[in-house]
Amino acid sequence: MIQDIKAPITVYTAFNHKKNKAFPYFLKWDGIGYKIESINLHHTYKSGFTLLHVFSVSTKTMSFKLVLNTDNLFWTVEQISDGIS
Secondary structure, eight states, X not given: OEEEEEEEOEEEEEEETTTTEEEEEEEEETTEEEEOOEEEEXXXXXXXXXXXXXXXXXXXXXXXXXXXXXXXXXXXXXXXXXXXX
């Protein structure tokens, strides 16, 4: 089931200097930690002057839509899915 939410989230990121890419690899939401298995989509858009990075990621059991606000470096989870329709 897909749920639309907007909540602050803890995200651990890494930077690969050889590929010149930053990416999330672990998140903690609602007191539970999830290792990110794959990044399915990444895109950016602007809201006014604020650049936002959107990552659609998957763990073993869940999918998340994560948003990074580059003005304040805050992460939010905007959508979750457990794969059950």
